[in-house]
Amino acid sequence: MTWAVVSGAFVPSLALAEASLPTNIFAPASTPAQIVHGLSLFVLTVTGVIFVVVFSLLAYSAIKFRRRPGDDDREPFQIYGSDQLELAWTVIPVIIVMVLFLTSARVIHTVQDARKPKSAIDVTVVGHQFWWEFRYPQYGFVTANELHVPVSDPKHPTPTYLKLLSADTDHSFWVPRLAGKTDLIPNHPNEMWIDPHETGLFLGQCAQYCGTQHAKMLLRVYVQSREDFDRWAREQQQAPAAVSPGDATAGQRVFQSTACINCHAVSGTNANGKFGPDLTHLMSRSTIASGAVPNTPANLRAWIDNPETFKPGSLMPAMNLSPKELDEVTTYLLTLH
Amino acid sequence: MSTAIETPRSTETLNYLNTKYGWKSWLFTTDHKRIAILYLISISFFFLLGGIFAMLVRLELATPAGDLFNSDTYNKLFTMHGIVMIFFFLIPSIPATLGNFLIPMMIGAKDLAFPRINLLSWYIYIVAGLIAVGTMAYGGVDTGWTFYPPFSSTYSRTYVVAAAIAVFVSGFSSILTGLNFIVTIHKMRAPGMTFDRLPLFVWAHYATSLIQLLGTPVVAITIALLGLERIFHVGIFDPAIGGDPILFQHLFWFYSHPAVYIMILPGMGVINEIVACFSRKRPFGYPFIAGSSIGIAVLGFLVWGHHMFVTGQSMYASLVFSLLSMAVAVPSAIKVFNWTATMYKGSIRFETPMLYAFGFIGLFTIGGLTGLFLATLATNVHLTDTYFVVAHFHYVMVGGMVLGYLGGLHFWWPKITGRMYPEFWGKLSALIVFVGFNFTFFPQFLAGYAGMPRRYHAYAPEYQVFNVMSTAGASVLGIGFTLPLIYLIWSLFYGPKAPANPWGAKGLEWETSSPPPTYNFDTPPVMNEEAYNYSGDDTGVHVG
Numbered sequence: 001m002t003w004a005v006v007s008g009a010f011v012p013s014l015a016l017a018e019a020s021l022p023t024n025i026f027a028p029a030s031t032p033a034q035i036v037h038g039l040s041l042f043v044l045t046v047t048g049v050i051f052v053v054v055f056s057l058l059a060y061s062a063i064k065f066r067r068r069p070g071d072d073d074r075e076p077f078q079i080y081g082s083d084q085l086e087l088a089w090t091v092i093p094v095i096i097v098m099v100l101f102l103t104s105a106r107v108i109h110t111v112q113d114a115r116k117p118k119s120a121i122d123v124t125v126v127g128h129q130f131w132w133e134f135r136y137p138q139y140g141f142v143t144a145n146e147l148h149v150p151v152s153d154p155k156h157p158t159p160t161y162l163k164l165l166s167a168d169t170d171h172s173f174w175v176p177r178l179a180g181k182t183d184l185i186p187n188h189p190n191e192m193w194i195d196p197h198e199t200g201l202f203l204g205q206c207a208q209y210c211g212t213q214h215a216k217m218l219l220r221v222y223v224q225s226r227e228d229f230d231r232w233a234r235e236q237q238q239a240p241a242a243v244s245p246g247d248a249t250a251g252q253r254v255f256q257s258t259a260c261i262n263c264h265a266v267s268g269t270n271a272n273g274k275f276g277p278d279l280t281h282l283m284s285r286s287t288i289a290s291g292a293v294p295n296t297p298a299n300l301r302a303w304i305d306n307p308e309t310f311k312p313g314s315l316m317p318a319m320n321l322s323p324k325e326l327d328e329v330t331t332y333l334l335t336l337h
Numbered sequence: 338m339s340t341a342i343e344t345p346r347s348t349e350t351l352n353y354l355n356t357k358y359g360w361k362s363w364l365f366t367t368d369h370k371r372i373a374i375l376y377l378i379s380i381s382f383f384f385l386l387g388g389i390f391a392m393l394v395r396l397e398l399a400t401p402a403g404d405l406f407n408s409d410t411y412n413k414l415f416t417m418h419g420i421v422m423i424f425f426f427l428i429p430s431i432p433a434t435l436g437n438f439l440i441p442m443m444i445g446a447k448d449l450a451f452p453r454i455n456l457l458s459w460y461i462y463i464v465a466g467l468i469a470v471g472t473m474a475y476g477g478v479d480t481g482w483t484f485y486p487p488f489s490s491t492y493s494r495t496y497v498v499a500a501a502i503a504v505f506v507s508g509f510s511s512i513l514t515g516l517n518f519i520v521t522i523h524k525m526r527a528p529g530m531t532f533d534r535l536p537l538f539v540w541a542h543y544a545t546s547l548i549q550l551l552g553t554p555v556v557a558i559t560i561a562l563l564g565l566e567r568i569f570h571v572g573i574f575d576p577a578i579g580g581d582p583i584l585f586q587h588l589f590w591f592y593s594h595p596a597v598y599i600m601i602l603p604g605m606g607v608i609n610e611i612v613a614c615f616s617r618k619r620p621f622g623y624p625f626i627a628g629s630s631i632g633i634a635v636l637g638f639l640v641w642g643h644h645m646f647v648t649g650q651s652m653y654a655s656l657v658f659s660l661l662s663m664a665v666a667v668p669s670a671i672k673v674f675n676w677t678a679t680m681y682k683g684s685i686r687f688e689t690p691m692l693y694a695f696g697f698i699g700l701f702t703i704g705g706l707t708g709l710f711l712a713t714l715a716t717n718v719h720l721t722d723t724y725f726v727v728a729h730f731h732y733v734m735v736g737g738m739v740l741g742y743l744g745g746l747h748f749w750w751p752k753i754t755g756r757m758y759p760e761f762w763g764k765l766s767a768l769i770v771f772v773g774f775n776f777t778f779f780p781q782f783l784a785g786y787a788g789m790p791r792r793y794h795a796y797a798p799e800y801q802v803f804n805v806m807s808t809a810g811a812s813v814l815g816i817g818f819t820l821p822l823i824y825l826i827w828s829l830f831y832g833p834k835a836p837a838n839p840w841g842a843k844g845l846e847w848e849t850s851s852p853p854p855t856y857n858f859d860t861p862p863v864m865n866e867e868a869y870n871y872s873g874d875d876t877g878v879h880v881g
Contacts, residue, residue, distance in 0.1 A: 078619050209485070215408065
């Protein structure tokens with residue numbers, strides 16, 4: 001009964017206020033997020049009831065027993081205490097705590113001890129200052145910042161298991177609508193899983209402070225139908241088509257003769273740097289600089305010219321290219337579909 | 338013409354403020370009351386400094402784009418806000434000022450057990466404070482107040498070691514104060530002042546001191562190791578050379594979670610005194626309130642792992658930490674219920690200190706209940722590192738501790754200064770603080786639930802509505818905190834003279850003059866009645 005009353009009062013108003021938010025945990029789309037969401041409503045109800053009880057008692061005492069003008073100067077009758085009452089307000093909180101604990105334990109057991117099905121997709125996530133590397137060991141390719149996973153039908157689950165590593169300092173992987181956080185800690189591999197029930201774009205972000213551009217280490221998770229995901233994966237596995245003669249060839253020459261290839265890789269070429277995002281299929285991504293700006297030719301050019309424009313403190317240096325070289329490199333990168 | 342008349346000063350009775358004059362009489366004093374004043378002035382400075390950092394943070398967050406400061410500056414601002422507020426304001430706040438001033442008087446002693454160590458602890462605090470301020474003046478530090486490696490040991494390019502030294506040094510001040518209180522409470526009580534007659538304020542400080550004494554050395558060791566790691570790369574925390582960054586988190590939170598009880602317990606102690614006095618009642622369930630302080634102090638040492646639920650900590654360890662963390666709610670609830678029961682059938686007056694006490698109880702309750710969301714393992718994985726956490730600990734630390742501190746400051750202001758503060762302005766500022774506080778921090782609960790992570794200098798535009806409310810509220814809160822600064826200083830010169838016991842309160846500190854003489858009592862006091870004997874004749878009943 002009380003559950004209905006309180007959730008009737010609190011939850012819809014909160015949910016309404018936040019329904020439009022892309023990171024809203026009231027709109028879970030994956031099992032780990034769903035059961036946590038259910039639990040959070042339960043906790044909200046329990047604490048809501050406690051809140052109402054405590055504040056009613058407090059308000060009642062304060063108003064009923066306020067000193068009124070005309071009261072005599074005698075001190076009120078002294079009540080030193082009551083063992084029954086003390087027992088009551090010790091035991092009841094203990095019971096509430098036990099209930100919360102057991103409910104929570106069941107939820108966390110469901111998430112953490114879930115059996116990994118054979119059909120699971122493996123992705124190794126490597127946190128870098130300030131971007132995400134995604135390796136797909138079953139498919140043999142690497143991409144960055146935008147994670148693609150297949151939708152998981154509850155009848156034939158195809159969850160995605162994320163192995164979380166860090167290349168430098170602590171980070172935390174958090175896509176609120178899909179699951180709770182898990183930290184990425186160097187030398188300390190962690191694991192989590194998601195099984196999104198609907199397709200679409202899910203936003204997330206780094207949730208453990210990692211330095212200058214912690215706030216611009218955004219995550220985009222594309223949940224696709226199995227066919228779309230397989231098609232995307234096949235494309236990612238292929239080396240990009242050889243560039244046709246023209247500006248793009250000039251751009252590729254600039255790319256390969258400057259320091260770009262120390263950090264970036266383009267498969268099928270001699271560019272195999274590992275410090276920065278893999279650029280093999282750069283144009284298949286909708287944003288650059290870890291979600292900082294949309295991936296448009298103008299943004300791409302501005303980013304290469306000076307990464308500080310979008311992301312001060314980014315570890316990518318400005319290469320001091322001439323305007324002509326900038327145009328050429330941009331043209332080359334635009335061919336990396 | 339007329340002959341000069343002797344200055345009226347000589348007609349005043351001697352008290353601790355007018356026995357000696359000049360800066361030497363202050364800087365070399367061993368009087369606990371003068372040292373309390375020294376602390377009062379210095380922590381007010383740090384509160385102001387930390388407050389300025391907070392205002393700058395809130396200004397930046399008024400818009401989603403990082404337009405006011407660059408990200409490095411913002412990261413330093415929230416770090417320095419945290420370091421200043423936690424290590425230089427909250428931890429010393431009530432114990433070093435009100436505790437220092439009142440504990441000897443409340444137990445009927447002349448001074449603390451070690452007056453010179455008391456002065457030493459203030460000097461240590463000042464040295465630490467100067468190092469901290471120097472660090473900030475030179476360019477600051479950007480690790481967050483939590484100093485997590487490997488960011489702090491390897492990647493940060495700011496003054497981590499200097500900030501670590503400041504925190505390290507300030508710890509000794511805290512340890513010495515705690516030690517002094519424990520010895521004083523054990524050895525310096527007046528005849529008749531048995532442990533079951535101690536004011537609950539003293540009980541709360543006893544619990545606090547235990548944590549200071551047992552917990553602070555751990556953070557000192559941790560911070561020292563971090564400094565060694567950063568300078569000499571010894572391989573304790575840095576994973577690149579075989580260290581374990583999670584070890585740091587364990588050691589750090591082993592102190593830093595109990596540290597929040599260092600910050601809140603003295604506030605609870607203040608509330609006990611205020612609620613009893615303004616309800617005209619002996620605190621309901623005295624032994625349970627006293628015991629719950631000790632309970633919180635002990636349990637507080639067993640919950641640190643709840644800061645690490647998302648680090649990949651073993652699920653079973655996390656479950657135990659989750660249960661123990663929720664268990665802290667039990668002694669906290671006992672306190673809230675007993676305060677309410679104290680008011681029941683009382684005769685409640687709504688003077689300024691009582692308004693702050695109501696604020697404390699209300700906001701602390703919200704802070705405590707939202708703590709259940711964070712102690713619950715499964716909801717923690719969503720809410721940790723979001724604005725929900727920020728809101729939660731500000732409800733406890735500002736809504737609880739700072740309101741308790743302000744309430745206590747008003748309550749004992751007549752005793753400390755011998756002057757009354759203006760009641761109207763007091764009530765007005767209490768109201769402004771309460772409203773401003775809720776406007777500042779309630780929207781942050783919603784922002785956290787909506788997924789806004791903490792320590793972000795730029796954020797998605799969807800969260801702007803929460804941040805605008807919060808920033809607007811912060812300006813109201815700023816006004817609420819500035820008002821007392823003005824009228825309290827005004828009252829030093831123009832406030833009406835305070836009688837020895839303006840509130841008709843119980844407790845030995847009210848039996849001596851306002852302000853008290855240097856050795857607190859003209860004749861050594863004897864405690865010959867139960868504590869909080871408001872009816873005057875021990876006719877109360879213990880129900881059941």
